[in-house]
Amino acid sequence: MWEKLVNVDRRVIYGVVFLSLSIPLIWPIGFEVAVGPETKQLYDMVNNLPEGSAVIVSMDTSPGGYGELSSGAVALLNHLASRNIRVIGMGFFDTGPSLLETAFGASDFRDKEYGVDYVNLGYLAGGETAMARVARDIVGSFPRDYRGNEVSELPVMEGITSCQDIEMIISISSGTPGVPEWIRQVGDPLGIPIATVIVAVNVPNMTPYLQAGQIIGMIPSMKGAAGYESLMGTAGLGTRGMDAQSIAHLTILALVIIGNLVYLGTKDSKTSKGGAR
Amino acid sequence: MHYCPGIGGISAVEAPQTFSGLAILNYVARLTARFDVPLIVTIRQPEVFPMAEETVRQAYLEEGRSDAYDPSNIRFLSSQQFAYAAAVFGIMSREKPAANLMFGAFWAEALMLAEVGAEVGAMQITGTAQLSQVPFFVASSDYTLIGEELFAAAAYLSGDSNQIGSIVGQDMAKLIVVFLIVVGVVTRSFGSTFFEELLSK
Amino acid sequence: MRQELPMILAFIVGILMIVSFFFTSETLGEAARTVENWGVIVAAFALGLASINLIQIHAEKITRGKGLDWLYSGALLFSMIGMAVLGIAKGPTHPTYQFWFDALFVPGQATVYAMTGFFIASAAYRAFRIRNLDSAILLVSAAILMLANVPVGEKIWSQFPAMGEWLMNVPNLAGQRGMLIGAGIGGIASGIRVLLGIERTYLGGSGS
Numbered sequence: 001m002w003e004k005l006v007n008v009d010r011r012v013i014y015g016v017v018f019l020s021l022s023i024p025l026i027w028p029i030g031f032e033v034a035v036g037p038e039t040k041q042l043y044d045m046v047n048n049l050p051e052g053s054a055v056i057v058s059m060d061t062s063p064g065g066y067g068e069l070s071s072g073a074v075a076l077l078n079h080l081a082s083r084n085i086r087v088i089g090m091g092f093f094d095t096g097p098s099l100l101e102t103a104f105g106a107s108d109f110r111d112k113e114y115g116v117d118y119v120n121l122g123y124l125a126g127g128e129t130a131m132a133r134v135a136r137d138i139v140g141s142f143p144r145d146y147r148g149n150e151v152s153e154l155p156v157m158e159g160i161t162s163c164q165d166i167e168m169i170i171s172i173s174s175g176t177p178g179v180p181e182w183i184r185q186v187g188d189p190l191g192i193p194i195a196t197v198i199v200a201v202n203v204p205n206m207t208p209y210l211q212a213g214q215i216i217g218m219i220p221s222m223k224g225a226a227g228y229e230s231l232m233g234t235a236g237l238g239t240r241g242m243d244a245q246s247i248a249h250l251t252i253l254a255l256v257i258i259g260n261l262v263y264l265g266t267k268d269s270k271t272s273k274g275g276a277r
Numbered sequence: 278m279h280y281c282p283g284i285g286g287i288s289a290v291e292a293p294q295t296f297s298g299l300a301i302l303n304y305v306a307r308l309t310a311r312f313d314v315p316l317i318v319t320i321r322q323p324e325v326f327p328m329a330e331e332t333v334r335q336a337y338l339e340e341g342r343s344d345a346y347d348p349s350n351i352r353f354l355s356s357q358q359f360a361y362a363a364a365v366f367g368i369m370s371r372e373k374p375a376a377n378l379m380f381g382a383f384w385a386e387a388l389m390l391a392e393v394g395a396e397v398g399a400m401q402i403t404g405t406a407q408l409s410q411v412p413f414f415v416a417s418s419d420y421t422l423i424g425e426e427l428f429a430a431a432a433y434l435s436g437d438s439n440q441i442g443s444i445v446g447q448d449m450a451k452l453i454v455v456f457l458i459v460v461g462v463v464t465r466s467f468g469s470t471f472f473e474e475l476l477s478k
Numbered sequence: 479m480r481q482e483l484p485m486i487l488a489f490i491v492g493i494l495m496i497v498s499f500f501f502t503s504e505t506l507g508e509a510a511r512t513v514e515n516w517g518v519i520v521a522a523f524a525l526g527l528a529s530i531n532l533i534q535i536h537a538e539k540i541t542r543g544k545g546l547d548w549l550y551s552g553a554l555l556f557s558m559i560g561m562a563v564l565g566i567a568k569g570p571t572h573p574t575y576q577f578w579f580d581a582l583f584v585p586g587q588a589t590v591y592a593m594t595g596f597f598i599a600s601a602a603y604r605a606f607r608i609r610n611l612d613s614a615i616l617l618v619s620a621a622i623l624m625l626a627n628v629p630v631g632e633k634i635w636s637q638f639p640a641m642g643e644w645l646m647n648v649p650n651l652a653g654q655r656g657m658l659i660g661a662g663i664g665g666i667a668s669g670i671r672v673l674l675g676i677e678r679t680y681l682g683g684s685g686s
Binding site for chain 3: 032245252
């Protein structure tokens with residue numbers, strides 16, 4: 001029996017994980033999600049922004065990461081829309097601006113006026129070098145926006161020349177360039193608050209910056225999105241996804257336990273047969 | 278053998294990892310030239326492709342095996358992360374390398390590449406300074422270089438005394454940082470913020 | 479001069495950027511800003527070079543006609559050139575461009591990224607074994623964090639979230655800070671090696 005478990009086809013494991021993810025999505029369980037302190041900090045920060053002020057939302061993710069970040073991004077955009085905050089969108093990943101269009105379309109900004117309440121400035125090549133340029137001159141870096149309009153003529157850009165005119169920078173990030181680059185080029189030199197919607201795998205990396213105050217708030221993956229949605233009084237994809245994530249985590253733990261039992265079982269049978277250790 | 282010098286470029290913060298990956302590639306290519314082992318190198322960043330080509334070609338030349346050098350084995354696959362990963366899945370599934378070496382900057386595809394390598398039964402040695410990917414490599418590879426072990430390995434394998442010397446210099450810098458941390462902790466524990474303010478200036 | 483000229487350029491530009499960071503000077507600041515602008519332009523051209531490189535490689539595969547590779551190369555070139563022409567002619571916000579991006583590209587990338595979940599399950603089954611004390615600590619920490627990060631963990635035992643937070647804020651933070659500092663010092667050393675011409679891997683060859 002142990003040999004069968006040792007040599008179990010990987011597709012069986014994939015099938016079990018697939019079922020553990022999909023069944024709770026079809027039949028939700030309704031687990032309550034606790035709100036993390038870093039998510040509450042970000043929520044309070046957005047709540048305290050003066051109406052009509054401007055924030056930068058930087059889509060620093062590929063389409064792969066966007067699947068995990070979309071719920072948090074949309075929840076945050078909904079909050080910004082409800083507070084009448086001007087959103088200046090940009091991307092340092094080549095696919096960022098397209099994903100930003102998708103995010104705007106899925107949020108309450110679809111009912112707002114483009115060019116007045118929000119703008120998608122597009123993609124700027126160069127990674128951290130490009131961020132350094134944006135830090136000192138936003139309009140010079142993006143003479144035309146993603147839709148081809150003259151940026152200097154857009155009402156949403158009134159009074160904004162550099163990052164010093166921005167209240168906060170929110171990086172929707174799954175890789176590099178991302179939060180550390182924003183901290184190095186804008187957060188630390190100019191003192192602009194940085195917040196992030198981040199993939200789960202990068203959350204441990206962000207903890208030093210969070211504790212040092214270099215990030216003022218964070219929506220960590222889907223769990224943070226569910227927490228943010230509960231603060232907003234809504235139940236979106238983040239909340240629904242946490243049921244599936246709960247069952248999937250339990251499933252993987254069960255697989256780990258079975259794997260260890262298999263290991264002990266085969267180790268014992270090798271010992272009893274006088275096999276090599 | 279399959280080798281990947283990371284999927285980072287040479288112009289951003291992950292550039293040192295890419296350089297280390299290429300330095301180790303030189304050493305590996307010399308061994309594969311010496312022992313007549315086919316070496317497939319897969320590349321994601323276009324600017325790294327000519328560097329990898331030149332590195333392998335130079336290694337084969339230094340071993341006197343320029344006849345064995347096959348430029349079609351240095352393959353630029355795609356600049357898109359997951360398209361690159363999917364292409365590597367295909368190569369590893371078809372070629373079934375006995376060894377899979379990955380040294381450099383990796384992101385989300387790290388675990389996938391290592392798992393596919395494990396699936397085809399390759400011996401895997403990996404190394405990265407991307408903190409988020411280290412756990413995945415540790416879980417799925419036979420041996421892993423963590424963080425600056427990657428830089429140290431590249432310097433050691435290059436045999437260049439300047440590079441090895443810079444590793445010693447890094448260790449000394451780390452000692453200085455440790456000293457500063459201890460001084461900071463002690464002064465702060467006694468309520469003094471002088472040291473903290475001095476470093477914040 | 480083939481090797482010397484790039485090294486001299488790298489030295490001059492590197493020193494300029496470092497000095498302008500630490501000293502305030504109108505001339506230095508202006509020069510650094512110019513170099514930053516050049517960096518953005520060069521990066522944009524590198525994207526174009528990548529496309530040309532891709533076209534060259536896959537066009538060669540099509541002309542060679544080996545096995546079925548040429549079919550995949552043809553599909554790649556067709557979709558790449560098609561999307562580029564559509565984006566340039568109609569703009570990237572055109573509904574057709576946005577449709578193909580949302581219907582093909584995003585789901586394709588998201589699907590491959592989502593495979594990580596399945597791979598971690600099979601890696602966990604295969605590799606998370608209690609062989610010694612280190613692996614036992616790894617396994618227990620991973621289990622606690624997995625339960626702390628989902629609502630069902632708190633239902634099983636109310637202390638899981640607090641334990642998870644302690645693990646993240648104490649041992650994880652200590653390790654992350656140590657590795658960050660080490661990687662940062664490694665990056666500085668690598669930068670100094672490039673500036674001084676000791677590191678020449680970027681020029682190709684063995685780097686020595």
